[in-house]
Amino acid sequence: MTAMSAVDTEPGLADRILGGWLGRIAGNMLGKPVEQGEVWTRERIDHYLRRADALPLTDYLPEPLSESEGLDLRPEWRSCVRGRIHGSCRDDDVDYAILGLDLLETHGFAFSTEQVGDLWLLRLPYLQTFTAERAAYRNLANGLRPPLTATYDNPYQEWIGALIRADVHGWTSPGAPRRAASLARRDAVLSHTGNGVYGAMWAAALVSAAFTAPTVRHAVDEALTVIPASSRLARTVRRVASLHEAGLAWEDTLTTLTEETAGLGWIHTIPNAAVLTAGLLYGDGDFTRTIALTVRGGLDTDSNGATAGSVAGVLRGATAIPAQWKDPLQDTVRSAVFGFDGVRISELAERTLRLARAGT
Numbered sequence: 001m002t003a004m005s006a007v008d009t010e011p012g013l014a015d016r017i018l019g020g021w022l023g024r025i026a027g028n029m030l031g032k033p034v035e036q037g038e039v040w041t042r043e044r045i046d047h048y049l050r051r052a053d054a055l056p057l058t059d060y061l062p063e064p065l066s067e068s069e070g071l072d073l074r075p076e077w078r079s080c081v082r083g084r085i086h087g088s089c090r091d092d093d094v095d096y097a098i099l100g101l102d103l104l105e106t107h108g109f110a111f112s113t114e115q116v117g118d119l120w121l122l123r124l125p126y127l128q129t130f131t132a133e134r135a136a137y138r139n140l141a142n143g144l145r146p147p148l149t150a151t152y153d154n155p156y157q158e159w160i161g162a163l164i165r166a167d168v169h170g171w172t173s174p175g176a177p178r179r180a181a182s183l184a185r186r187d188a189v190l191s192h193t194g195n196g197v198y199g200a201m202w203a204a205a206l207v208s209a210a211f212t213a214p215t216v217r218h219a220v221d222e223a224l225t226v227i228p229a230s231s232r233l234a235r236t237v238r239r240v241a242s243l244h245e246a247g248l249a250w251e252d253t254l255t256t257l258t259e260e261t262a263g264l265g266w267i268h269t270i271p272n273a274a275v276l277t278a279g280l281l282y283g284d285g286d287f288t289r290t291i292a293l294t295v296r297g298g299l300d301t302d303s304n305g306a307t308a309g310s311v312a313g314v315l316r317g318a319t320a321i322p323a324q325w326k327d328p329l330q331d332t333v334r335s336a337v338f339g340f341d342g343v344r345i346s347e348l349a350e351r352t353l354r355l356a357r358a359g360t
Contacts, residue, residue: 012317017314017320021352023312024286025345026309027304028089028306029088030291030302030305031294031305032302062079064088068247072303088334092128094335097167099337100165135155136191137170148191157193157196159167160303163200163269169208171207172209173359177204180205184201198231202250219280219315237273244278244282278297279293279308283308332344
């Protein structure tokens with residue numbers, strides 16, 4: 001049986017791809033209000049949830065109980081907390097998935113890194129880029145070409161930006177993690193190097209593997225095969241997996257990894273990959289538990305929640321995502337990508353499905 005025939009069955013490729021989109025958007029919105037790692041630590045997030053009687057976390061974040069507490073949340077919280085959500089919020093974690101879809105529709109799977117950059121300049125507003133992507137965008141506008149766009153005046157080369165752009169390469173390469181990683185690498189080198197690129201390759205492979213893996217652990221192990229075993233990213237993911245296998249509690253695993261990745265900052269690929277891996281393994285395929293643990297892990301909460309939701313959504317399919325996560329999204333996406341604001345999530349999934357089938 002081929003990889004495609006293995007996934008294009010019940011619950012069906014279409015349902016799994018829709019699950020990936022819904023999971024990415026829901027996980028992103030869950031983490032968005034507390035996306036500021038130096039302020040919203042793991043301990044503070046749980047304190048916030050306890051005060052609101054929202055542990056265990058089974059829905060979007062509750063509203064702040066006081067005006068002062070609300071001031072520390074991201075200003076977008078008013079449209080991202082439970083009871084206030086009417087369609088998805090705009091966010092770069094979703095914008096890049098949309099942009100990646102447009103890239104593959106426009107240039108096909110043989111796209112070049114230069115074409116990625118051209119599409120950024122055409123479709124993506126400069127002020128909606130951050131860190132490594134903004135540095136690469138500026139370099140593109142000044143006439144530099146890859147790989148210089150990633151290395152010139154760019155101190156963010158190993159941060160999480162390329163990882164958050166990778167899901168679409170996994171969705172369109174179901175059950176083919178090496179192919180997904182190759183596509184993600186071609187995209188990532190526009191703005192990243194080293195573990196920043198490996199993060200994108202790993203995330204794309206993780207999403208791809210989730211289409212056919214019998215368990216989350218199988219997907220995590222398969223994704224590790226596409227990056228150098230000696231890289232710090234691979235060593236960190238293996239470390240989380242070994243602590244999980246040894247029976248350590250989720251909190252103790254994250255405490256250990258926090259100590260071992262200290263000094264890298266809250267947007268670096270390595271500590272975020274640790275939080276993400278822990279959320280996936282301890283969530284064990286349950287959608288709600290996976291995104292809840294991942295966001296409660298802190299750091300880049302909306303990006304990690306988005307990737308965790310994508311993997312869990314693909315693994316189980318859209319039909320298995322509980323209604324409290326799907327229904328408030330109203331099948332609608334807000335986006336800064338020109339031509340896509342207000343697009344239906346179901347339409348994005350259908351277009352992704354066409355690419356997945358065409359790419360085999």
